[in-house]
Amino acid sequence: GQQLNQSPQSMFIQEGEDVSMNCTSSSIFNTWLWYKQEPGEGPVLLIALYKAGELTSNGRLTAQFGITRKDSFLNISASIPSDVGIYFCAGSSLAGTYKYIFGTGTRLKVLA
Amino acid sequence: KAGVTQTPRYLIKTRGQQVTLSCSPISGHRSVSWYQQTPGQGLQFLFEYFSETQRNKGNFPGRFSGRQFSNSRSEMNVSTLELGDSALYLCASSILAGGLEDTQYFGPGTRLTVL
Numbered sequence: 593g594q595q596l597n598q599s600p601q602s603m604f605i606q607e608g609e610d611v612s613m614n615c616t617s618s619s620i621f622n623t624w625l626w627y628k629q630e631p632g633e634g635p636v637l638l639i640a641l642y643k644a645g646e647l648t649s650n651g652r653l654t655a656q657f658g659i660t661r662k663d664s665f666l667n668i669s670a671s672i673p674s675d676v677g678i679y680f681c682a683g684s685s686l687a688g689t690y691k692y693i694f695g696t697g698t699r700l701k702v703l704a
Numbered sequence: 705k706a707g708v709t710q711t712p713r714y715l716i717k718t719r720g721q722q723v724t725l726s727c728s729p730i731s732g733h734r735s736v737s738w739y740q741q742t743p744g745q746g747l748q749f750l751f752e753y754f755s756e757t758q759r760n761k762g763n764f765p766g767r768f769s770g771r772q773f774s775n776s777r778s779e780m781n782v783s784t785l786e787l788g789d790s791a792l793y794l795c796a797s798s799i800l801a802g803g804l805e806d807t808q809y810f811g812p813g814t815r816l817t818v819l
Contacts, residue, residue: 618738625808634708635747680747683810691737691760692808693803694747 598681599693606703611668613698615681623684624664625692626655630677638679639666674704705721706731708797710810716817722783725814729776729797736778737808738770750793753778771815790818 598615607612615624618692623642627635631695641657641664648655652669662680709728717723729736738750753772765802776797780792782789792815798808 619710623806632813632815634710634813637807637809640807660788682747684806691749691762692753693749694739696746 596674596681596683596693596695600698601696602699604701604703605671607671607673608667609671611671611700613679614665615683615694615695617683619685620661620684621683624657626666627680627682628674629680635680643651656661670671670704673700673704675700707797708809710795710811710814710816713812714815716819717785719785719787719819721785722781723785723816724779724781725776725793727795727811730809734776735795735798736772736776738780739794739796741794750780751763785814785818787818790816
């Protein structure tokens with residue numbers, strides 16, 4: 593199936609450090625969504641982006657919709673142990689496909 | 705407002721059997737999408753329903769089917785189960801999937817194990 597390229601695949605960081613991850617696509621999207629998933633649970637929506645260039649924050653999380661509409665970035669500032677999980681990006685186009693394409697996920701582990 | 709609910713949460717079946725999973729979307733959401741999540745393939749889109757109509761379908765065999773009821777609740781069915789069907793099946797709802805400023809919310813998933 594079609595997927596977005598998400599990087600990095602995994603990262604180990606120290607508590608208090610900032611984290612950056614991104615997604616790239618060969619297609620133009622009109623919506624980017626960022627999710628966090630913990631073991632055995634469904635993904636939980638963190639941030640939604642709807643306009644090219646848009647920068648949106650949710651607490652320590654900040655995400656941006658790339659100007660080219662083919663990429664998006666998620667930053668987590670001052671990481672804490674509960675940030676552990678898998679972060680997914682998802683994109684949707686205006687083509688009326690009524691479906692979201694998901695990134696491969698970034699597994700984040702925070703060392704206390 | 706209650707979130708997306710899925711039943712059952714866990715299911716164990718044997719090869720050749722069939723299974724039906726249920727999803728109740730957030731109140732007011734008319735679009736329901738189904739995804740299969742496995743460690744190897746990640747999140748893969750199965751199909752999406754809106755107002756009881758399937759609007760889009762992913763690349764899965766015909767053994768995977770679904771339907772949506774008039775109250776927006778949805779079911780998916782997998783017939784003739786195979787070992788490779790073991791996965792977390794996620795349901796997501798939105799007001800208008802793919803529309804402007806639309807957002808998709810996931811349920812907790814149904815963990816299906818095929819023995």
